Amino acid sequence: MHLSSEEFVDAAEGTRPEASLPHLAECDRCRRELADLRRTMAVAVDADVPEPSPLFWEGLSACIGERIDAESGGSWWQAWIRPRMLVPLSAAALLVLIVALAPQSRNARVTAPVVPAPAAAVEPSTDGGDLATDPLLTLVSDLSANLDLDSVSAAGFADPDSAEHAVTHMNTDELTALKQLLQAEMTRSGA
């Protein structure tokens, strides 16, 4: 029986002595195959990769740096709306809403915040913004029921790199976009 591919490779690489393969001594075909394998290996090992110009390396490093800069700096907003960011983002936004609405909740009547329309699950207020009929504000009210004042105060001192800090420093357009995203997400999840 001729040598297997594993036996050929072991013998060609020298990890298995030929003496342990008695078939080799009596089979010209396997001996030729083994010799060819060794010759091909020697030719392959000898094929060096040509050295590029020294200028190439600096250019390569610069290209890599530019691509990394473009990725890390250019799309922070897209990174924020990835699903894994949406939960902490939603929590942070709710916290901001709670902080903003807390003083007003002491009054009998409040003016409802301007909420972009579209979400199917959120029915528009018919009485000009009553807390009791607005599901979004009801949710906020429920969540803030057990919130102590220290927690609310501490929320204003978030780490500069944190999601909370970013949310509290958004401009009007960004806040509007975030509200729309949150509403869509709440509608989708049936919240």
Added chain:
Amino acid sequence: MDSSLTWTQPGPWPMATIDVPLDGADERALVEACLAGRREAFDLIVERHRRTVYQLCYRFVANHEDASDLTQDVFVRAYRGLRNFRGQSSLGTWLYRIGVNVCLNRVSARALPTEPIADRQFIDPAGDTGSDRLLREERQARVRAAIAQLPRKQRATLILRMYREMSHQEIADALGSSVGAVKANIFHALGNLRKLLGSEGL
């Protein structure tokens, strides 16, 4: 480039402030510096490993342009995944694995354009001239082009074994196969290489 830095260790280690000169920093220090937001640390990683990664990619595609593009992809992917580097292997081995994956994913089974010898403007490290050098370059170019035409798994296996000298087990781990499959791939790769090169190529 700032040659030293101060940063707070990220991850599971105790919070501590460390002063380490970047130029002589070891791999772990460079990785930690990157994770702490120091881009210049990654520049150093690129500088240290770009030649090895480029050579790997070149062996897969046998032409400079594609090898250059693939090398960039490897480092960009490494930067994105740096948090996943646990230090269980060397950074070089980790980058090499990423390189193999990038090459396997990106390089299609079709024959790639290998560049004519006259188009290359490379430095001859040996510095010799004349017909011997030309003949050797020609033969090496033929071998590289033949390797680049091998089926992808055979190509990857041969490259990791011949040029990285990884053990059969390490190759099996890297490629998600078995030692037996690795040896079979080496056997068939060498057989196909012999056919592609012809009798005068050996």
